[in-house]
Amino acid sequence: MWRRYQSLLPALAYGAWLRIKEKFARTLIGSGWIALSALLTMAVLGSIYGTITGVEDWSAYWIYVAIGLVSWNTLASCITASCTLFERARERVLNQPMPLGVFVIEEWVSISLSMLIALFAVLLVMGLTQPELWWYFLNAGWLGMVNLLLGCLWLSLFISPLAVTLADLQQLTPILLQIGFLASPILFYRQSLGALAWVTRLNPLYAWVRMARDPFLGHPHWGWQWIALIVQLGLAMFLLWRIDRRRMSVIRWL
């Protein structure tokens, strides 16, 4: 199975890049829109929520919001895309003899590329005033991002076959994601909720946001990061193997 994936890797990576090209075809700045939208969202939402919650240390808050938004957006788009992934790829799934994991990985690579574009835009712009950001990224920030992306991969491998059989999932997911976004400390600090701070523990996806963001705030959590990396790697491998073992139980619903 791994050899098959290896032989498909060049096409898979190029296919993912084509998806981004296709998405921004004929636009003036192409994939620059990913960077621009990340910076714009960060500037607008950060200013509003920072003012509402009475932020004192704005330089730390900008990092907090920027990396939080990049992480959450990556997770959210990955989960949303997973709910319709096989339906969208139906023609190819039914006409090309590729392992099902290829379609998931292609989508995941495409989302990962978008995330990297957004991240580097943030690092470039904010790095002008806060050069320590680059240090944080090179120190443990990359590991947090790898964990975030690995989380996206195994969540995609888990959700996409489930969403094919369970039609309600694609309706339910955007609602849960919206509630999760607004109820989690992404745009505001946890302390701002006061007695309601326990609510933030209800969103399991927030764990990935923390893993990706904390190293940029000076909390690398080395131990946890490496454990998460190994566990998630195993989980992704297992689900990749499983999705191809259960090929017909996915295809029969398409």
Add this chain to the structure above:
Amino acid sequence: MPLWVLSMHRSGSSFLARWLFSNGIELPPNLLPAAADNPEGFQESADLIAINEAILASQGLLWDGTWHLSNSVESPSTALGVQREARRLIKSWCCSKAASNRASLTPLLGLKDPRLCLTMPALVDALGAEWFQWGLAIARHPFPVVRSIGYRDNMHAIKALALWLRHNLQMLQLAGTGGLTEHWPLISFERLMVNASVELAPALTTWRDAGLKVSERPSTSQRLREMHALPKYLEGVDTNLQDLALRFHSALQQAATLGSVDKSIQAEVKQVLDGNAQLTQQLLAIEAFRRHHLGMALAEERRGKVVQQRKLGETDLALLEEQLPLASQSSGPAYVELKGVCVDLRGRDRRRSLKSLLFRQPSSAGMRPLALDHLDLRIDHGERIALLGHNGSGKSTLLRLLGGIYEHTAGNLLRDGDPMAPIIDQSIGYSLELTGEQLARYYHRLNRYRKQSWQDYFAEIEAFTELGKALYTPTKTWSLGMRTRLSFALITFREVRGLALDEGLAAGDQWFQRKAKAHLDAFIDAAGTLVLASHSTDLLQRYCSRGVILERGSILYDGSLYRALQLYKAMA
């Protein structure tokens, strides 16, 4: 000596041939078996049909083409080969008959096929005029012919009537002033049905007097068919065209020989068929509609929306054909062997919902049949298999199974090597926003990454498609023909071992089709083993030798392609 029997389709030539046979005229070998539309047999040799089909194909004409053969596009190299084969076949038949009849009388060999009306000039070129001394023609009233062919081939009445006019006109072409077939008797179908002995007596006497072998006592054992009342008019056909056909039929009825048919009516028919713009446009519109309809049906089938619940009765099938145990004749490892294989796609029409999970609603899935139901099939290396079956019979499912897209849910599937390369859908599969060059680059990475450099690959694609700078523009700005050219090239510029192909491959405009044909032949040859699902008899005959008929996920027939096509036609 050959005795040529000319007629339009559905004009009683099978009955005439049977009657001639009962009067001492011999028939060629390898006759078509009886079918639902002709239960007493066609009396046509499959070999002669194949020759005639090849002549038509070499000139770009179909059996139901309403245009003149000279308006077709000839392929000289192919035509020469076909003529050589025709000469060999006819001469071998006649020589063997002469050798087996040592009596002083020369035996006559009745050669009948409605296509002869169109192919006679080519056969005269191939054999020489001395082989066309004897023959006869039969003409039938146009209205029942139109109705019958419309029922059998789902042909529009205008087209069927034009076909009747064209065949009967072509039938007379070699009988021009002092022509080769001038003296051939012209038989009336209607009179033949009333009293065959009387109608054929002059012809039999002529042949007997010429020293040809004909029974002294004509047989009267042939059962005469009941004549149905003639339709008064044809619905949806211009009355002027109907009047012309009736006058032409009347002229044919009045003539005793091919050379004595009124020349003025022939000229009138020729003028209408070749020079009437309205009729030509109507025929083109009918053809365009037919193709559109076929395309829609195929698209529906590919989307899996059409499921026809029909099945040929087991008894009917047993009567029509016995299975040929071709598979068991082979030895050595099979390329693919299916033993009791099932593919279960039940439930795909109804996805689960929270409601059904929470309230445990009963599923209707159990009522639906399996997509493939306990299939036993052996495909040897290098075999060319035609897959026939109605929409929803399981053809695409089987192709997907052979191509590794589907997996079997029960039974055993053994493979000697990798799965076949499936080509189910010709679409490129990506957004039209992408350029041809980007798509080519993706396909290169998918299929040829380790075998050929990108520069060489792209140079080949560029040269073959001749799309030039258009390759660097988004495919959405291209015409359909340009997109088809690219998809054809991207699909076929690779090496595959074993091919599971659905409905052949489109290649774009006619000019490009010629170029693509040779490339497709080479691609299929290189693939070795082929399983081709199609409704096109021409396509299947071109590439396949074995035929498999599927019906509701089960194999109804597995044997020679020729017999499979006959059976499938009877099922329609």
